[in-house]
Amino acid sequence: MTTARDLMIVALDMASSRPVERGDLSLALAGAEMIDLLDAQDIRLDGDHIVPSIRRAIADRLLDEAAASLAREAPYESVGDWLWRRGRGLSAAYLAAFEAEGHLTRQRRRRWMLFHTSRTELVDSPARRLAADRWTSNEPVLASLAAALGIRNDQTGDSPGVAEDATATVLAAVNDALQELAVERQRRAIEEAAADNIRRGE
Structure with a gap:
């Protein structure tokens, strides 16, 4: 299993008590992939730029796609x-x-005898x-990524610190991106509210 897959499982397991925005989760998953690529020495950081190593096949399809998407010539992409x-x-x-891999199942539910709804749930599996x-x-690492999404482990308290400099750089970039996304959402909400007020003549 990869860190991104573990993070996805944690987010899905906690969805009922702490729903996570898809955009936030997507950014955190990308950060998790980068940390796994660092751990596998498929990449290194030069400051805040990603320098790939020799391309090799990775067993996990999504992590392999992440590695394949890296810019392999200077100027390298920033984190x-x-x-x-x-x-x-x-x-x-x-x-x-x-x-597709059978880790999820859709639970169908009946509402008011007329409408059917489905809810995605994780199946019990070794990965889970x-x-x-x-x-x-x-x-x-998993605790820090989850905390960035607002998911905290009540049984263990605060997230422990991360010692590795490159990993800490990625985690900081994830937090910065999430804050930027939150600001953008707030800006859009204000603009939409103003537009609604104009339409209502307020």
């Missing part, structure tokens, strides 16, 4: 720019992969149990 580019629609890609073990152990 922040890559998070935004790679993160576009990434949570939907992980959901689709989970469903491994992610849960990593979560309950308060592993620093």
